Amino acid sequence: MDKNVMETLIDLLLIESDHTKDKKEMVDYVVGWLRNLGLEVDIVGDPAVPAISAYNGYNGIALAGHLDTVPIGMNWTYEQGEVEGNRVYGRGAADMKGACACMLHAAKALMKEDVDFYVLFTTDEEMRMSGAKALLHSHAVKNACGMVIGEPTDLRVAYKEKGVSQIELTTKGRTAHASMPKLGDNAIIKMNRLLSRVEAYAEEVNADGSGLTVGVNVIRGGEKSNVVPDLCRAELDVRTPYPMKAEDVVEELRSRLNGLEFEVRIAHEVPSFQTSPDSPLLRAALEMLGTEAIEVPYATEAAIYSKEVKDILICGPGDLRLAHSPDEYVEKEQLGRTVDLYVHLAKIMAQG
Missing domain, CATH: 3.40.630.10 (Zn peptidases)
Structure with missing residues (x-):
């Protein structure tokens, strides 16, 4: 037919x-x-x-x-x-x-x-x-x-x-028994400090009319509730207007998160x-x-x-x-x- x-x-x-x-x-x-x-x-x-x-x-x-x-x-x-x-x-x-x-x-x-x-x-x-x-x-x-x-x-x-990127933030700490948290270093608490600044940045750019958007859409941390977590990762969805690149956002994040302990990398980018x-x-x-x-x-x-x-x-x-x-x-x-x-x-x- x-x-x-x-x-x-x-x-x-x-x-x-x-x-x-x-x-x-x-x-x-x-x-x-x-x-x-x-x-x-x-x-x-x-x-x-x-x-x-x-x-x-x-x-x-x-x-x-x-x-x-x-x-x-x-x-x-x-x-x-x-x-x-x-x-x-x-x-x-x-x-x-x-x-x-x-x-x-x-x-x-x-x-x-x-x-x-x-x-x-x-x-x-x-x-x-x-x-x-x-x-x-x-x-x-x-x-x-x-x-x-x-x-x-x-x-x-x-x-x-727009370009689309996944930017990954990582915080590291030290495990300990949850009954003695002072012996450890909680990576989730560290990430929380980061994300409060990231949230402020996201709200700022999402409202300024530039076309850039930043969202914290995935977070992973901890293995068991009775263990202080030694690792936490957050994934940011970033949409960049032309000709901005993901690296421009990474540099801004480094500036805004200055003084905190973290690692940042671009996990994926379509320009x-x-x-x-x-x-x-x-x-x-x-x-x-x-x-x-x-x-x-x-x-x-x-x-x-x-x-x-x-x-x-x-x-x-x-x-x-x-x-x-x-x-x-x-x-x-x-x-x-x-x-x-x-x-x-x-x-x-x-x-x-």
Whole structure:
């Protein structure tokens, strides 16, 4: 059957693809679709979480997405793939199987006109982004004249995004029997002193309009209640506006925590990203959609791909606020508009 974009999306939604699931069924479905269209397809990266590169020609735009999702979770009132009114429900409907379905159908339309383009899909964006790092070395990324990443923007056009980092604070002490606490050195108490200053810093930056946010979201310390703990760790979620880096935040923390005993390190960082406001790809998308350019608060694979591709925008169907939540959905009307957008941008960029 010649499926429409909604039916293709439902197929994708019915294949679970969170980090606990084997990706073979999803990869086989998408690779089969692309090869049936006549595209050349390469599979690269970690076999457990492979990345897909498909192409027609060698100098076109790259349509990039991720096929993995967070787990379905609980508290849903709709079934996966259920359609009601203008909405298609399911984990990943917005983030971002909806956009991936649109890319498949855009590829179908572009093949009919023999337009040069690439399609890039990863399967571990929600975890490590190793697929994007593997694709970074492919001819698809090196030769693409531009890129559209289909993360949910409600079909608004984003040209910059915040970086995301996990910064780890550690305090160390000395164990002792809890009945004689003076013989020990309590690492949790030390961490408490740190976090009071971190909280003041977080409240300050979260309110100053700079776009920087700092949150203490994980803390681990102690083994048993009858033992003075000798180790405590706290993990900070940090979102940095362009061009700020995690190291800038670490230096500020060192200054504010001066005089206290602690260790600090950047456990993970996806840097902030910005493409030129004068980008021809950006201008073409804004003209077609009749909207203004925005910044997104989350990190995408753009930060990785931008090492090779300078003209990148982020635009896809679905409301970001629905991502990772129960009853996630995308509107059918947006799916059709997104296919048209991707086809239009590919043609514009192919013309040089």
